[in-house]
Amino acid sequence: MEQLITNHSELRERGFRALADALGWVNAVRFLREYDPGSGNYTEERSTLLPDLSIEELTTEIARIQEEEEG
Numbered sequence: 001m002e003q004l005i006t007n008h009s010e011l012r013e014r015g016f017r018a019l020a021d022a023l024g025w026v027n028a029v030r031f032l033r034e035y036d037p038g039s040g041n042y043t044e045e046r047s048t049l050l051p052d053l054s055i056e057e058l059t060t061e062i063a064r065i066q067e068e069e070e071g
Contacts, residue, residue, distance in 0.1 A: 005011045019028040053061065 005014065016028065016032075019031060022028075023031060
């Protein structure tokens, strides 16, 4: 078992080196650019983004949408 890396700089350096060794430098950078931490607080915002439905209401709505799509 490998020793736990507690130094954040060392962890980032060794992690990137492992990615670069596996993918090559260009693809390692491209891979890392795929991950964007975003902004805002989804936990707070989801109450305004998502409808407040019960499980029963949600499954009924899903079934209705699926029936509409089928024709």
